[in-house]
Structure formats: C-alpha cells, structure tokens
Amino acid sequence: MKPLSKIWFNGKFINWKEAKIHILTHALHYGTAIFEGMRCYETVHGPAIFRMREHYTRFLNGVKAYQFKLDYNVEELIKITEKLIVKNKVKSCYIRPICYMASERLGLGMVENDKFGLAIMALDFGRYFGSKTGKGITCSVSSWKRISSTTLSPHVKASANYLNSVLARFEATNSGFDETIMLSEEGHVSEGSAENIFIVQDGEIITPPLYDGILAGVTRDSIMAIAKEEGYIVKEKSILRDELYTADEVFLCGTAAEIIPVISIDKRKVGKGKGAGPITKEITDSFRTIVSGKDERFGKWLDYIKYK
Ligand SMILES: Cc1ncc(COP(=O)(O)O)c(C=O)c1O
CATH class of the missing domain: 3.20.10.10 (D-amino Acid Aminotransferase, subunit A, domain 2)
Structure with a gap:
C-alpha cells in the first residue's frame, strides 16, 4: 500500500510514518477497537465521500453500544475527514477511522481512567477484487x-x-x-x-x-x-x-x-x-x-x- 502524507491521530495531523502505538495497547491484545471504512470518489464535481454521515453514525452507535469513550460527534468527524482529504491531496481513496482502547495494560475489564484513541487515515486503495x-x-x-x-x-x-x-x-x-x-x-x-x-x-x-x-x-x-x-x-x-x-x-x-x-x-x-x-x-x-x-x-x- 502506497503511503500518503498525513494521518489524523489523536487530535492532530501527523506524518504517516509517525502514527504509532505501544505494543501493550489494549486494542492489540483484546480486539477492543471499532472502525469504519468509506470511500472518497473522484466525481465530475471533484472528490466526494460516499454516505459519510451514515458511516459515522454506525461508528458512533458502535462506540455507544460498547461503552467506549469518544468526545466527537458526527459533524466533527466529518470536518476532520474533509480536512484529511485536502491535506493528502487525493482525488479518490479509502478512509479508515478507528477508535481503539489505548490503555497500555493487560487485563480485560474497562476501568474509569481507561484511555481511548482515535485515528482517521486515508489510504490509496484500488479495487478490492x-x-x-x-x-x-x-x-x-x-x-x-x-x-x-x-x-x-x-x-x-x-x-x-x-x-x-x-x-x-x-x-x-x-x-x-x-x-x-x-x-x-x-x-x-x-x-x-x-x-x-x-x-x-x-x-x-x-x-x-x-x-x-x-x-x-x-x-x-x-x-x-x-x-x-x-x-x-x-x-x-x-x-x-x-x-x-x-x-x-x-x-x-x-x-x-x-x-x-x-x-x-x-x-x-x-x-x-x-x-x-x-x-x-x-x-x-x-x-x-x-x-x-x-x-x-x-x-x-x-x-x-x-x-x-
Ligand atoms: C462484515 C462486513 N459485512 C458487510 C460489509 C459492507 O458494509 P458497507 O457497505 O457499509 O461497507 C462490510 C464492510 O465494511 C463488512 O466488513
């Protein structure tokens, strides 16, 4: 997969190569992450994201159902995603938002001060098949x-x-x-x-x-x-x-x-x-x-x- 320029990572745009997490991250050990996948298409009127609102609604419903903590609403996520496309200067791409349990510890139960991370990345992604x-x-x-x-x-x-x-x-x-x-x-x-x-x-x-x-x-x-x-x-x-x-x-x-x-x-x-x-x-x-x-x-x- 060809790297693009920027990834939105826990509040800011950073360089692709710097978007890293620790090996003890809870999500890596126990699968405690919720993600989305959407596409930005090159249309006759310029790049456009297909049904972004519905994707982010499903995402936030999952966050709520699994009691993850995330302080963003659909409108905020949409704005970040639009900026991400502009920053990466792409006409079409696949977009992967992921909310993950970021606490660096072993143990299953969620505790009061557990940390959650959010990343949104644009990927150069062609035809799946x-x-x-x-x-x-x-x-x-x-x-x-x-x-x-x-x-x-x-x-x-x-x-x-x-x-x-x-x-x-x-x-x-x-x-x-x-x-x-x-x-x-x-x-x-x-x-x-x-x-x-x-x-x-x-x-x-x-x-x-x-x-x-x-x-x-x-x-x-x-x-x-x-x-x-x-x-x-x-x-x-x-x-x-x-x-x-x-x-x-x-x-x-x-x-x-x-x-x-x-x-x-x-x-x-x-x-x-x-x-x-x-x-x-x-x-x-x-x-x-x-x-x-x-x-x-x-x-x-x-x-x-x-x-x-
Ligand atoms: C298990 C599963 N079912 C169905 C779909 C299709 O969902 P959508 O059309 O929202 O991408 C996906 C893709 O995200 C999937 O992973």
Whole structure:
C-alpha cells in the first residue's frame, strides 16, 4: 500500500510514518477497537465521500453500544475527514477511522481512567477484487459460522469480529476460492467475509435481514434504495444455502468490494457462470453513475470536498 502524507491521530495531523502505538495497547491484545471504512470518489464535481454521515453514525452507535469513550460527534468527524482529504491531496481513496482502547495494560475489564484513541487515515486503495471486479468471483460456503449476536454484535464494526472474517476468508482462498459466504448459527445465509450478499430470483432482489448476523452495510442500504427506484421488488428475508445454488444471480457488496458478481458457489455455476447477470449489471451501472456524481436523484449521498 502506497503511503500518503498525513494521518489524523489523536487530535492532530501527523506524518504517516509517525502514527504509532505501544505494543501493550489494549486494542492489540483484546480486539477492543471499532472502525469504519468509506470511500472518497473522484466525481465530475471533484472528490466526494460516499454516505459519510451514515458511516459515522454506525461508528458512533458502535462506540455507544460498547461503552467506549469518544468526545466527537458526527459533524466533527466529518470536518476532520474533509480536512484529511485536502491535506493528502487525493482525488479518490479509502478512509479508515478507528477508535481503539489505548490503555497500555493487560487485563480485560474497562476501568474509569481507561484511555481511548482515535485515528482517521486515508489510504490509496484500488479495487478490492482487482481484475476480477467486472468478471466476477468464485465463492465457497464457509465451514466457519458468522458470529452470532449472543457472542459479539455483528452490527458493530469491531476489530474483534474480524478474526471470524479472517478465518473464513483464509479457508476459502486456501482452497482456491476468491471469497466465502458465511451462514448464521441457524443455517441462514449471512454475508461474505467483508461484504453483504444479494440474490436475484425470478426478477426479485433478496438480501438477508439484519437479524441473520449481518453488518448493516451502507452499500447494501444504497443498493436496496437504487433497486426500488428502478422498480424492482426488494425483499429482506432469510435465505437458505440451497437457494444460493439455484439463484439466477448472486452478488456481494461493500465499501471496499463495491458490487461484485458471484459466478460460482461451491463449484455450482451461478446463472451462466460468467460475469454479471442482467440485474446485477444494471444496479452496478447505476451505482457507478451515482458515485461519479452524475445522478442528481442520489446527490445527497455525496459530501463534496471543498478545496479553498
Ligand atoms: C462484515 C462486513 N459485512 C458487510 C460489509 C459492507 O458494509 P458497507 O457497505 O457499509 O461497507 C462490510 C464492510 O465494511 C463488512 O466488513
């Protein structure tokens, strides 16, 4: 990953190489961190961050649910992030805010004077699935179940959750698949290692509900809104494993992955087994038009960076 110039780190902009933490930092030992991932797109009107407000709302909801201490509101975080883009002089990038338990100590319980840190970094980040982006990816169904809400909250983008994703993803890539799809403890389709999932069946667009262990994805929400605007029936309902194998189209979505067609699952072809199906393609085209700043109907989703 190519380093950029500045990282916002605990109250100020510092040089990329100086953004460091101590080896005893609580978050490193116990996964006590909550983060976000969003994208700044190069649009026809200049750089713009996609649905930043929704990302920071999810972030602060996680901070509240897990009783982390952070003295910033959404508006303040937005202002810092806009400055970060200006300082790094980038047209497009991935943005990673992280709030972490910064106390340098062993021991699990949170205590009154525990310290929390906040960093926001801009990263030079291209396509998550590289050259497979337009062509589609192969998936397995993971032997690892998605964390259940009685263990950790799947709705909070907490670092601890991602060991579940890492295990699942590694199992898949080790067996020659590009990505994997996890099931919930109940056997319902949940999501990819870092993406939500949609299937298309008989012209209807279906995605698992929030209670099947998914992260409430901002891209997922955007796709549901786009598809409804285009006149499709969109359903949030539980999906069983065999429905993946017989779906007309399947695609994954997320900030990093954007929209990626799935061409096979457990070696069964999805549709013709080549590229995006017609509905996936239509939604992907609409999404790209929106993030290029060319669709006024969804203009409110873009926060334009003002260079003074
Ligand atoms: C586990 C998981 N599910 C779903 C998503 C998609 O969420 P979003 O569209 O908000 O990036 C992500 C990516 O952040 C993720 O890590």
